[in-house]
Amino acid sequence: MAKTITEYISLGEDYHKVKKIYSINIFYFDIGQGEDYLYHGQNHFIGVHTKDQLVVNTKERSVIVSKLSPEIFPEYILIRTNKFDKIAVTPLEEWMDYLKRGTIRPDTMTPGLGEAREKLRYYSMTPEDRYAYDEHLNAVMIQNDVLDSAKLEGYLEGLAESRAENKEKGKAKGLAEGEAEANLENAKKMKAMGIDLEMIRHITGITL
Structure with missing residues (x-):
């Protein structure tokens, strides 16, 4: 005590x-x-x-x-x-x-x-049965560790793919927005030069 x-x-x-x-x-x-x-x-x-x-x-x-x-x-x-x-x-x-x-x-x-x-x-x-039981528990624990590792790897791979996909979508969106802005700017310049509206629409795809 x-x-x-x-x-x-x-x-x-x-x-x-x-x-x-x-x-x-x-x-x-x-x-x-x-x-x-x-x-x-x-x-x-x-x-x-x-x-x-x-x-x-x-x-x-x-x-x-x-x-x-x-x-x-x-x-x-x-x-x-x-x-x-x-x-x-x-x-x-x-x-x-x-x-x-x-x-x-x-x-x-x-x-x-x-x-x-x-x-x-x-x-x-x-003693023989106890040894077999212990080996079974060890095998189960190893299997669980492998499954947990596989789940973690799958999660990380999915996360990386999702980020890459979002990044590509962001790039595509940025390019599309940039192209639209460029077309609009060109259409304004053509209009200022007195080019026919139908011709501007045909060239840029923009309706003024």
């Missing part, structure tokens, strides 16, 4: 800058006298459901509760799997059932248990 605290505080800083610490302890043996399977506290522990106080054995107490500065007050959560004997209904009870028996309901919606089930399946594989 002391090591955890030092990770969140710099040398010389005040204790009030330490982040709140929660110590979660899972026990598969009897650590003292109490009826609940879940206790919470700092230096004494109250049952979350039964509200009774857990009397921790002297031997275990020094292990569970570290001697820390009173300004820090880490909170402890004690999970007593041997005291859980219910049918799992709530998310907490489903977790307790998993911790005690290693079972997970197939229709569970409890956060984290779906991931835990996948981990159980993975580690229950034979």
